[in-house]
Amino acid sequence: MIPAEVIEKYNPTKLKLPADTFLFMEGDLPRFYYQIISGQIKMININTDGKEFMQGQFGGGQSFGEPPIFHNAPYPASAKTVGPTVLYKLHRDKFFQLLKEHPDLHLELTSILTKRMMYKAMIMKEMSNHDAQHRILTFIDYLKKEYGTNNEPFLVNLTRQQLSNLLGIRVETVIRTVKQLAENGEVELRGRKIFR
Amino acid sequence: MIPAEVIEKYNPTKLKLPADTFLFMEGDLPRFYYQIISGQIKMININTDGKEFMQGQFGGGQSFGEPPIFHNAPYPASAKTVGPTVLYKLHRDKFFQLLKEHPDLHLELTSILTKRMMYKAMIMKEMSNHDAQHRILTFIDYLKKEYGTNNEPFLVNLTRQQLSNLLGIRVETVIRTVKQLAENGEVELRGRKIFR
DNA sequence: TTCTTAATATGATCCATGTCATAAACTGAT
DNA sequence: ATCAGTTTATGACATGGATCATATTAAGAA
Numbered sequence: 001m002i003p004a005e006v007i008e009k010y011n012p013t014k015l016k017l018p019a020d021t022f023l024f025m026e027g028d029l030p031r032f033y034y035q036i037i038s039g040q041i042k043m044i045n046i047n048t049d050g051k052e053f054m055q056g057q058f059g060g061g062q063s064f065g066e067p068p069i070f071h072n073a074p075y076p077a078s079a080k081t082v083g084p085t086v087l088y089k090l091h092r093d094k095f096f097q098l099l100k101e102h103p104d105l106h107l108e109l110t111s112i113l114t115k116r117m118m119y120k121a122m123i124m125k126e127m128s129n130h131d132a133q134h135r136i137l138t139f140i141d142y143l144k145k146e147y148g149t150n151n152e153p154f155l156v157n158l159t160r161q162q163l164s165n166l167l168g169i170r171v172e173t174v175i176r177t178v179k180q181l182a183e184n185g186e187v188e189l190r191g192r193k194i195f196r
Numbered sequence: 197m198i199p200a201e202v203i204e205k206y207n208p209t210k211l212k213l214p215a216d217t218f219l220f221m222e223g224d225l226p227r228f229y230y231q232i233i234s235g236q237i238k239m240i241n242i243n244t245d246g247k248e249f250m251q252g253q254f255g256g257g258q259s260f261g262e263p264p265i266f267h268n269a270p271y272p273a274s275a276k277t278v279g280p281t282v283l284y285k286l287h288r289d290k291f292f293q294l295l296k297e298h299p300d301l302h303l304e305l306t307s308i309l310t311k312r313m314m315y316k317a318m319i320m321k322e323m324s325n326h327d328a329q330h331r332i333l334t335f336i337d338y339l340k341k342e343y344g345t346n347n348e349p350f351l352v353n354l355t356r357q358q359l360s361n362l363l364g365i366r367v368e369t370v371i372r373t374v375k376q377l378a379e380n381g382e383v384e385l386r387g388r389k390i391f392r
Numbered sequence: 393t394t395c396t397t398a399a400t401a402t403g404a405t406c407c408a409t410g411t412c413a414t415a416a417a418c419t420g421a422t
Numbered sequence: 423a424t425c426a427g428t429t430t431a432t433g434a435c436a437t438g439g440a441t442c443a444t445a446t447t448a449a450g451a452a
Contacts, residue, residue, distance in 0.1 A: 045321040053321060055317055066310065067314050068310075073314060113306070114262065114264075114266040121316065124251065125249060125272065130409090131408090172410080173408085173410075192418090326438080328439070357398080365439080369439055371402085372401090388448085
């Protein structure tokens, strides 16, 4: 999001992390702005019973975990690398300075944050709807609208396990519900891949 | 949020609405920035079965419904007045101009948006936790931390119906669960009022 | 005050999803 | 090619919250 040549003027640290490593934990206080150079980060909550709920996932060029920086509030979720990941780590003070000196980038950040808010609003709405078919279908439609091209059958490039983590539904339920959706003709299964 | 003297330089309209009036509906495209002068607005989703889920509620001085403006995306929820409400209505183009000309207010907006994001993250986490007691208790603790003073017993100034709408739990369940929480000693009931 | 509406309350019943167990299919690493 | 870990799959069963019905209490309007 922040161009490399800009962020590097503010003396960020570069961080290299192996796969499946926690960068920070839910409850930690934020001190840095993070931006991914390569790799992926997921923000997750772990329930009391050890089940994972994914708040979001971010890849190359994307930043994450900004909201608590603005309030010195504890992180609402933990950040974990998905694969080997390299990222910029910029102290919050410098981050604020950067925003101040680059109004255009500040506006871009606002744009990104509002997009994530709309995503969260959608998920919350679906979660308040206790119908698994509806939840999964709406989510797939969101993905299609967001990442799909034209009217081609759209490949849902997520495992059932991931859908489970993203929607807060148990994986067995996802498996059975996807099967139902295929029987209804709402989605198409090619092998195990889900299309819509 | 935006001081009256600033916003008025951008020629906003003033809108007076009676109670229980929809300002815009889920799915509508956004054209204006809204800021409440007096009264209250709630942002809600209505499920297929007519049940209401509240995304947020806003009062005097607060703005709402900004995220879609940044993307020309449909509102993820409807806005409805709670009581008689007066608000500023500013065209999006002028709103962006205002942000550009007032970096301090832009930063304040970012701060407000990130706070709401953290709220949503918390609710999502709780919603992925299928335990009613936990959900209600965590929510009350959030309110206490946010609005409570010191260590005084904190009055949860919401009806069980409102808790139901905010958490996506049926009102009967809220009633029964609050009763359980009182029996556990987790909350105190004075009459029907909930304290913690 | 009276009327109307919303909130609270409680019991009975239902059912979709969670839970648990087990196994096969797949994937990636060594 | 082999092994370990993950994903998908399926059945049996349990259960917490949803639903439905009904009644009481409280709050706000006329």
